[in-house]
Amino acid sequence: MSNVTSLEKAGLQKAGRRRELISFRIGPQEFCVDIMSVREIRGWTAATPLPQSPDYVRGVINLRGAVLPIIDLAARLELGDTDATARSVIIVTHIGPRLVGLLVDAVSDILTITEDQVQPTPDIACDTVREFVKGLLAVEGRMISWVALERVLPELEAEAA
Amino acid sequence: MDPLEAIKATFFQECDELLADLESGLLELEGGGGDIETVNAVFRAVHSVKGGAGAFGLEPLVRFAHVFETTLDEMRSGRLATEPAAVKVMLRAADVLADHVSAARGQGVVDEAGSVRLVGELKALCGGGAAEGGADDEVVMVDTEVEDDGFGDFDFTPVIVEIDAPAEAAALDPAALPTWRIGFKPSRAMYAKANETALLLRELDRIGACQVALNADSLPDFDALDPEESYFSWTIDIETDQGEGAIREVFEFVEDDCEIVVEATGAGAEAPLDAPLSFDTPSEPLDAPALAAAPEVEVVAEPATPDGDVMALLERAKLAAAEIQATAPASAPADAPRAAAPPPPAAAAATHPADGGDAKTGAGTTIRVDLERVDRLIDLVGELVINQAMLTQRVGESGLARSSTVSVGLEDLEHLTREIQDSVMAIRAQPVKSVFQRMPRLVREVAAMTNKQVRLTTEGENTEVDKTVIERLSDPLIHMIRNAIDHGLEKPEVRVAAGKPAEGVVKLCALHRSGRIVIEVSDDGAGINRERVKQIALDKGLIAPDATLTDEETDNLIFLPGFSTAATVSDISGRGVGMDVVRRQVQALGGRISITSIPGKGSTFSLSLPLTLAVLDGMVVGVSGHTLVTPLTAIIETLQPKANDVRLLGPNGAVLAVRDAYVPLVDVGAVLGYRKGETDWTTGVVLLVESEVGGRAALLVDAIQGQRQVVIKSLEANYQRVEGIAAATILGDGRVALILDVDALIDVRRKDARRSAAPPAARLPLAS
Numbered sequence: 004m005s006n007v008t009s010l011e012k013a014g015l016q017k018a019g020r021r022r023e024l025i026s027f028r029i030g031p032q033e034f035c036v037d038i039m040s041v042r043e044i045r046g047w048t049a050a051t052p053l054p055q056s057p058d059y060v061r062g063v064i065n066l067r068g069a070v071l072p073i074i075d076l077a078a079r080l081e082l083g084d085t086d087a088t089a090r091s092v093i094i095v096t097h098i099g100p101r102l103v104g105l106l107v108d109a110v111s112d113i114l115t116i117t118e119d120q121v122q123p124t125p126d127i128a129c130d131t132v133r134e135f136v137k138g139l140l141a142v143e144g145r146m147i148s149w150v151a152l153e154r155v156l157p158e159l160e161a162e163a164a
Numbered sequence: 165m166d167p168l169e170a171i172k173a174t175f176f177q178e179c180d181e182l183l184a185d186l187e188s189g190l191l192e193l194e195g196g197g198g199d200i201e202t203v204n205a206v207f208r209a210v211h212s213v214k215g216g217a218g219a220f221g222l223e224p225l226v227r228f229a230h231v232f233e234t235t236l237d238e239m240r241s242g243r244l245a246t247e248p249a250a251v252k253v254m255l256r257a258a259d260v261l262a263d264h265v266s267a268a269r270g271q272g273v274v275d276e277a278g279s280v281r282l283v284g285e286l287k288a289l290c291g292g293g294a295a296e297g298g299a300d301d302e303v304v305m306v307d308t309e310v311e312d313d314g315f316g317d318f319d320f321t322p323v324i325v326e327i328d329a330p331a332e333a334a335a336l337d338p339a340a341l342p343t344w345r346i347g348f349k350p351s352r353a354m355y356a357k358a359n360e361t362a363l364l365l366r367e368l369d370r371i372g373a374c375q376v377a378l379n380a381d382s383l384p385d386f387d388a389l390d391p392e393e394s395y396f397s398w399t400i401d402i403e404t405d406q407g408e409g410a411i412r413e414v415f416e417f418v419e420d421d422c423e424i425v426v427e428a429t430g431a432g433a434e435a436p437l438d439a440p441l442s443f444d445t446p447s448e449p450l451d452a453p454a455l456a457a458a459p460e461v462e463v464v465a466e467p468a469t470p471d472g473d474v475m476a477l478l479e480r481a482k483l484a485a486a487e488i489q490a491t492a493p494a495s496a497p498a499d500a501p502r503a504a505a506p507p508p509p510a511a512a513a514a515t516h517p518a519d520g521g522d523a524k525t526g527a528g529t530t531i532r533v534d535l536e537r538v539d540r541l542i543d544l545v546g547e548l549v550i551n552q553a554m555l556t557q558r559v560g561e562s563g564l565a566r567s568s569t570v571s572v573g574l575e576d577l578e579h580l581t582r583e584i585q586d587s588v589m590a591i592r593a594q595p596v597k598s599v600f601q602r603m604p605r606l607v608r609e610v611a612a613m614t615n616k617q618v619r620l621t622t623e624g625e626n627t628e629v630d631k632t633v634i635e636r637l638s639d640p641l642i643h644m645i646r647n648a649i650d651h652g653l654e655k656p657e658v659r660v661a662a663g664k665p666a667e668g669v670v671k672l673c674a675l676h677r678s679g680r681i682v683i684e685v686s687d688d689g690a691g692i693n694r695e696r697v698k699q700i701a702l703d704k705g706l707i708a709p710d711a712t713l714t715d716e717e718t719d720n721l722i723f724l725p726g727f728s729t730a731a732t733v734s735d736i737s738g739r740g741v742g743m744d745v746v747r748r749q750v751q752a753l754g755g756r757i758s759i760t761s762i763p764g765k766g767s768t769f770s771l772s773l774p775l776t777l778a779v780l781d782g783m784v785v786g787v788s789g790h791t792l793v794t795p796l797t798a799i800i801e802t803l804q805p806k807a808n809d810v811r812l813l814g815p816n817g818a819v820l821a822v823r824d825a826y827v828p829l830v831d832v833g834a835v836l837g838y839r840k841g842e843t844d845w846t847t848g849v850v851l852l853v854e855s856e857v858g859g860r861a862a863l864l865v866d867a868i869q870g871q872r873q874v875v876i877k878s879l880e881a882n883y884q885r886v887e888g889i890a891a892a893t894i895l896g897d898g899r900v901a902l903i904l905d906v907d908a909l910i911d912v913r914r915k916d917a918r919r920s921a922a923p924p925a926a927r928l929p930l931a932s
Contacts, residue, residue, distance in 0.1 A: 051900040052790070053879075054836035055887045063883070063892060063900045068547035070892045070900055072883040101882045157884070 047091040347425035349397035354421035372404025553896040597625040617667040624674035630776040652689035686768035692761040788838035
């Protein structure tokens with residue numbers, strides 16, 4: 004009995020767990036994060052800038068009484084600053100115990116994948132890619148980069164170092 | 165959490181309360197106050213800890229508590245005087261007991277050698293036979309009644325009964341079953357806890373044939389009858405082969421609330437009973453409605469009372485039941501007889517253990533609530549306040565007339581929300597007693613380590629402050645008290661030589677002052693040796709050699725990082741962190757610390773803390789298009805700088821002349837990086853602020869927008885600390901505004917100055 008169960012488990016593990024991802028656009032590139040780490044998606048509201056902060060930290064906004072830091076993901080990934088408009092989107096994500104808003108251009112899709120579909124990031128000579136991209140996905144001819152959320156916050160980066 | 169763990173957690177919570185009661189009781193005895201009731205309270209505290217520990221099989225704890233209890237019992241029975249020497253041993257025993265409890269909880273370890281030594285000392289106090297009794301686990305303590313007048317205010321005299329006794333008695337006549345005589349006198353507390361004599365008797369009947377006699381002698385006339393009092397006692401003769409343990413088990417749940425004596429009377433007991441009763445066939449049917457309607461007269465409604473007077477009484481009692489019920493539940497049943505007890509804390513100590521902790525008796529007055537629920541409520545109320553403010557602003561923008569019903573309704577709403585907020589905050593407010601209570605032990609330990617004689621006096625223990633403040637108050641206080649004893653107080657011989665009593669006094673005092681709580685730690689020691697402090701500061705390069713300092717400034721040097729006056733680094737306070745750490749801890753709480761010292765007379769540290777960490781009165785200011793909040797407590801005054809009051813100092817610095825004193829000017833916009841380039845010092849408004857250490861600075865902002873109470877929101881929760889910013893808040897328009905950290909702001913400026921200026925000037929916050 005137990006043998007069968009563990010065999011089944013092994014089979015499942017080989018195929019990889021099924022995962023749902025939310026994909027979004029920054030300029031021409033497409034990225035995604037695990038849907039389980041996303042709490043909500045909301046429109047852009049002007050943020051209160053924080054002094055002495057890296058330029059990819061756009062500031063903080065009021066999320067129903069909580070102070071939510073907004074990270075300009077484009078700036079964080081060194082793709083240039085986002086020109087935030089009314090059409091820009093904030094993806095509110097859990098990063099460890101924290102809630103962080105990611106500023107992106109638009110949310111495009113919800114993808115259902117198995118883990119074996121994730122390709123390792125190709126070895127290219129770019130520190131930013133190595134740091135922030137966990138893997139690549141090929142979906143309907145589009146290439147989507149899986150963002151390593153835990154690297155996004157400045158001080159978590161410091162802890163890792 | 166599995167149920168047992170949950171019960172255990174409750175036990176440990178109760179232990180904390182009991183240990184606190186124990187300590188305050190002992191301290192009262194030590195101070196010469198207290199009476200037999202205090203001794204009883206102390207005894208009951210230890211007894212309850214032991215009882216609970218026994219239920220969870222916490223062996224080392226039970227063993228120690230047992231010896232402690234035995235010694236206390238000697239004191240309770242008057243064989244051991246409540247003299248200071250004995251009480252001192254007991255205080256130390258209480259410390260060890262607390263260690264045992266912590267160890268049982270899995271926190272910390274017990275100093276085994278110390279524990280064994282104290283067991284020895286406790287036994288030595290008992291002396292003679294009692295000490296043997298304490299050591300011998302095979303004897304069982306039995307409480308027997310001394311005085312029969314007790315209406316709740318009863319007393320125990322313990323006797324020791326050998327467990328072997330029944331076996332011997334039974335051996336005399338092997339044919340008959342051993343018989344026991346049980347004296348049972350319930351107190352009103354037992355009934356208050358919804359226990360029933362009839363049920364207990366029925367239970368007894370199950371383990372052997374019973375002969376029950378009621379003693380209604382103490383029943384007064386109806387006019388004098390207290391419906392909640394317990395007047396009856398019973399004598400039960402029981403024939404059973406199950407032994408004393410089984411009999412006691414019947415009374416297990418009420419043993420704290422009644423007097424009970426179990427005696428072996430051997431087979432074929434004498435002494436005919438006055439009024440034999442059999443519970444198999446109750447002589448009177450239970451009057452269920454009467455019992456249900458008036459539980460407080462259940463003593464009277466006891467079925468087993470053939471007495472005619474009592475029956476008549478019952479009839480009258482039934483008539484009065486409705487009336488009684490209208491008044492009775494309002495008064496806390498178990499506390500009433502002790503209303504005449506000594507004032508708190510003795511009264512609190514006396515009532516709590518007797519009633520099994522306030523969670524049970526005080527059901528009507530206090531409840532235990534998970535802190536998380538309260539915090540959630542506070543968060544929600546915070547959001548409500550913000551939402552209400554937003555709504556008000558929107559309505560204001562919509563151009564509705566002020567007299568419109570909407571505006572009037574909104575005003576009411578504002579009052580309501582403010583009241584709700586205040587009430588919710590009050591839930592979290594707690595007396596500082598819980599922190600102060602930990603200090604006597606610390607004082608004893610430090611005094612022992614430093615060979616000094618110290619007496620701690622406390623004042624204002626009931627001053628209330630938010631729980632978060634209380635939790636974080638303990639560390640700085642511990643540090644300050646250690647410091648006061650280690651550095652403040654002199655050695656006994658030095659004190660005597662200086663004409664002071666050998667025993668030093670450390671005073672801990674709390675009070676409310678203008679919306680803040682002030683806590684003072686003072687000693688009557690030598691005061692600060694200013695010459696030495698200055699020399700040390702000089703040696704460590706903390707001040708410039710030519711700096712001229714006032715006495716106050718010199719005293720405040722001890723708060724500088726890395727300053728430690730201890731000539732020898734001791735275990736206690738001289739770890740080179742000292743007062744600098746205390747100051748930082750206090751500042752992290754939004755508080756200030758200051759010191760005043762009189763040579764030869766002693767020093768006083770005074771802490772001023774906000775009552776809550778959740779709201780703050782602030783001044784809303786505009787800087788380069790950004791809205792910022794400055795804590796009102798830091799602001800001394802606001803002023804419009806005149807061009808000739810601003811003096812340039814150095815390449816890009818400036819000072820402001822305020823009544824002949826030059827105060828450094830800080831351009832907030834530039835320090836926070838909101839604007840670059842030259843500062844125009846003459847436009848805008850200046851906030852004259854005082855940092856926690858008393859240093860002054862003038863903050864230049866563009867405009868003042870108003871003053872309001874804001875809800876503090878942490879930046880660290882979702883982000884991280886930002887230099888120069890204490891926290892964030894949400895304004896009426898729903899946007900986040902940052903709260904300035906005045907001290908850090910001055911520091912940022914100073915750091916910049918240090919970076920640019922090669923030989924650092926005196927770094928002291930001595931601006932004025």
